[in-house]
Amino acid sequence: MAHIVVLATGGTISSRSGAAGSVATDGAVALLGAALDSSQASTVEAVDVLRKNSFNITLADVRTLAEAIRTQLDRADVDGVVVTHGTDTVEECAFLVDLVHDDPRPVVFTGAQLSADRPDSDGPANLRDAIAVASAPAARSLGVLLTFAGRIFGSRGVQKADTLAPDPFSSRDGGPIGRVICGVVHLTARPARTSVLPMPGPTFGDVPVEILHCHLGSGDHAFRRAVESGARGIVLAGTGAGNLNTDLVAAVADAVAAGVVVALGTRVSQGPVVPLYGGGGAVDALAAGAVSLGTLSCVQGRILLALLLEHHTPRRAAELLSEYCAAV
Ligand SMILES: NC(=O)C[C@H](N)C(=O)O
Known part of the structure; x- marks a missing residue:
């Protein structure tokens, strides 16, 4: 039994x-x-x-x-x-x-x-x-x-x-x-799984990773405020297949240069992030240094990014995030 x-x-x-x-x-x-x-x-x-x-x-x-x-x-x-x-x-x-x-x-x-x-x-x-x-x-x-x-x-x-x-x-x-x-x-099916990550440590609760929702006319203000207030990671819930806007793409490039890990997700409940559009779309967001979440939701992406940032430098956390999202 x-x-x-x-x-x-x-x-x-x-x-x-x-x-x-x-x-x-x-x-x-x-x-x-x-x-x-x-x-x-x-x-x-x-x-x-x-x-x-x-x-x-x-x-x-x-x-x-x-x-x-x-x-x-x-x-x-x-x-x-x-x-x-x-x-x-x-x-x-x-x-x-x-x-x-x-x-x-x-x-x-x-x-x-x-x-x-x-x-x-x-x-x-x-x-x-x-x-x-x-x-x-x-x-x-x-x-x-x-x-x-x-x-x-x-x-x-x-x-x-x-x-x-x-x-x-x-x-x-x-x-x-x-x-x-x-x-x-x-x-009837088996979930896809990747390699196991280390347990969260004592500072996991303090890793500042924010999620910001893109919307019609959202601009870059909330994103720049999040960077100024000390976010180490920011997940962007882009429109459609992960599109931002031209102001936000410029802010993403500044944040990545300053050592913030930016993850690109979508606010849509099904479907992957795909680089289809320039002019502020996902093509530009990824070129600015954002990491695609692929099919991972923004809330789950934030959890993964917080765990990676607790254990790694921003550069390594971004690499591992990219590897994880490409693998499943
Ligand atoms: N159905 C639920 O459990 C909702 C509840 N508010 C919770 O998440 O704790």
């Missing part, structure tokens, strides 16, 4: 509603109490790591969670780890954990769209499914996964695509890699 550890971090799956709105309340023991009965095929252990809605989770918290997962995987009696997490930022947290995950045992994130005090909450079923995935031999060596509403996703590319839908996740340029049907795990 598989032994699974459930790490709770908060989110709607643990939230209860009051006059001040829904607030993360329940810990791991309560979550398991609502989800499991005596017919469970695995033994399950409960550990609390954080109790926050995920819009309050910081890079330092993500490091705390990555360390907590590592601690559980240092145990020979653990066959897999489940993390309950808010859906708002789970795509960032799961991606960081995946980047540093150096173990065949599954780590599976899940959460809920309806809070724990609702009789129709999706949390208990999602948690049961995540435990089934973490226990499944077929889920080994697939990296960090997300299970939600019966579907299984690789962490790279997963994104919250609907604020309220019961199945809010999609995958950029891909789809789910499997399903859980009546407690049985069916896998």
Whole structure:
């Protein structure tokens, strides 16, 4: 029988509603109490790591969670780890954990769209499914996964695509890699994975990497202010296939010359960055020294860039970012 550890971090799956709105309340023991009965095929252990809605989770918290997962995987009696997490930022947290995950045992994130005090909450079923995935031999060596509403996703590319839908996740340029049907795990694809990166260190929480959204008439003001305020990395969510504008391209060249790593993504939810246009488009942005994120989303690109900048010089971080984005 598989032994699974459930790490709770908060989110709607643990939230209860009051006059001040829904607030993360329940810990791991309560979550398991609502989800499991005596017919469970695995033994399950409960550990609390954080109790926050995920819009309050910081890079330092993500490091705390990555360390907590590592601690559980240092145990020979653990066959897999489940993390309950808010859906708002789970795509960032799961991606960081995946980047540093150096173990065949599954780590599976899940959460809920309806809070724990609702009789129709999706949390208990999602948690049961995540435990089934973490226990499944077929889920080994697939990296960090997300299970939600019966579907299984690789962490790279997963994104919250609907604020309220019961199945809010999609995958950029891909789809789910499997399903859980009546407690049985069916896998139909394997996520693409690259080499494992070093764990975040004590300064990970302080690496200033900003994301700026390009829009009609956005100019270069917000970008130059971010550089002046000490950003070491800036992810630009360009329009279309990664287009900026002529003012912004000039500001990117100045920032890169000053040692800031600029990553070029897109504000569009599907499709890669491709250098198609000059005159302020992606052709000029890349010529100015920006690094293409390819198909990686801006929020996941920011996580990767923060990790690289914690461990490397700006020049090396830019090279590694480029290599990673070209590889998958
Ligand atoms: N459904 C959710 O979990 C959303 C919640 N606000 C969170 O991300 O913590």
